[in-house]
Amino acid sequence: MSIINGYNGKNGYSAPALDNRTPSKTSTPAGVTESAPEAASDKAMVNLSSGATAMQKLTQSLASTPAFDQAKVDRIKSLIADGQYAVDPAKIAAKFLKLEA
Helix, strand or coil: CHHHHCHHHECCCCCECCCCCCCCCCCCCCCCCCCCCCCCCCCCCCCCCHHHHHHHHHHHHHHHCCCCCHHHHHHHHHHHHHCCCCCCHHHHHHHHHHHHC
């Protein structure tokens, strides 16, 4: 047992080792019944700060906004299909450099 609990039956912090092999049983005194916790009051309120309210509105706004502009995607897709979409490598390189700076 000393190998499991540490040196000399201690748990390594100079406190006696706990023996948790047999669970303890708790009992209620005679005549006392256990009941569920009381329900929360209907008057309980939460007040949000102005920053939290703004964040909540922003989150709702972003959730209703599409992740990308479908009209722009369709326009570029048709330009590529027609062979009219021109790629400017210098402009792309400049954007990468700006992003990395």
